Amino acid sequence: MIFIGYISLFYCKTFRVLIFLCIIKYRVSKMKEFKKIGILTGGGDCPGLNAVIRAVVKTAINDYGVDVIGFKDGYEGLVENKFLKLSYIAVSGILRQGGTILGTSNKADPFKYPVKKNGKIIYRDLSNRSIKNLKKNKLDALICVGGDGTLSIAYKLCKKGINIIGIPKTIDNDVNLTDATSGFDSALVVVTDAIDKLQTTAQSHHRVMIVEVMGRYAGWLGLHSGIAGGADVILIPEIPFDLKKIAQRVLERSKAGKRFSIIVVSEGAMPKGGEMVVKKLIKDSPDPIRLGGIGNYVSEQLEKMTGLEVRVTVLGHVQRGGAPTAYDRILATKFGSEAVRLIAEKKFGSMVALKGREIISVPIAEAIKTLKKVSPDSPLLKYARSVGTSFGDGD
Secondary structure (H helix, E strand, O other), X not given: OHHHHHHHHHHHHHHHHHHHHHHHHHHHHHOOOOOEEEEEEOXXXXXXXXXXXXXXXXXXXHHHOOEEEEEOOOHHHHHHOOEEEOOOOOOOOOOOOOOOOOOOOOOOEOOEEXXXXXXXXXXEXXXXXXXXXXXXXXXXXXXXXXXXXXXXXHHHHHHOOOOEEXXXXXXXXXXXXXXXXXXHHHHHHHHHHHHHHHHHHHHHHOOEEEEEEOOOOOOHHHHHHHHHOOOOXXXXXXXXXXXXXXXXXXXXXXXXXXXXXXXXXXOOOOEOOOOOOEEEEOOOOOOOEEEOOHHHHHHHHHHHHHOOOEEEEEOHHHHHOOOOOHHXXXXXXXXXXXXXXXXXXXOOOEEEEEEOOEEEEEEHHHHOOOEOOOOOOOHHHHHHHHOOOEOOOXX
């Protein structure tokens, strides 16, 4: 019996070793055609980008034995062939760092690349040069991390035969077909903390405090931070506001003994019948419009209409800085790791996305068709109204 037991144990261990070897062989075989991949971060920076880079590099090395290079400054690095090798040491300790170790740019579109000629800036289609650089570096696939602009360029490269995988990142949370983008939660925490701090000084001085937040044409950051910070009024692009309704709400609070109010304004918010406030135009940018100033507009009008003291805080780029939250670190790790797996499975032209609690893949072509905006029937709007939040529309 003891002898039989030893024989069984021997075969059991042997079987486990064989299974382990089969798994390793399977993983390697799935990507045996791939030796080297690239990654770039485009558009505006945000917390969580370094966590994505780390996840891509470590997954590529650990699971597939593949080399990774990172292009510097987004698509500029792709056009100019500026890159660095991303080793284990290169990504060590960057999980908690904000920004991106690769740098980024929101002006370097390979299909409309700014070139100086005779002292003037002209635009040329240098996408073929980008493709040559990919082939020159013997890259089998490219991971593009960015928002709708970066992903739109990625899709154009994909149509020209490049193996592309997209990863959504933006504090605006406006990329379609994903419940969340990397960087959104971190910005939300920054804005909520600012609202908390402003509430105490607003209460002390009996003022109306307006907080202008980013978000471009979508109100996700304003809506979420406004609810989290207990704002009395939230103004977002999807719901044009009536200044009279806002003034009425503020005065009602004042008469009821609540001698302060907090108003969160998304930079893309606009009055009924009016337009978004444009701060300036950047001619050499794929999206030349820079929003900003709606907070000051609302402030000036409210002071005239109510006689109350109003102050404006424009949070600006502080929303994009600092260390990523725990949630963003985990989401970025999932996104980065899954992107490499999509390369292994040859699911090119796909973007990783969050659906509920699952990480899925969706076609980049579908993700860039429209921006994800706050729907009029969003449950969040209903819950906010239930606790007394005004959206300046009279409801």
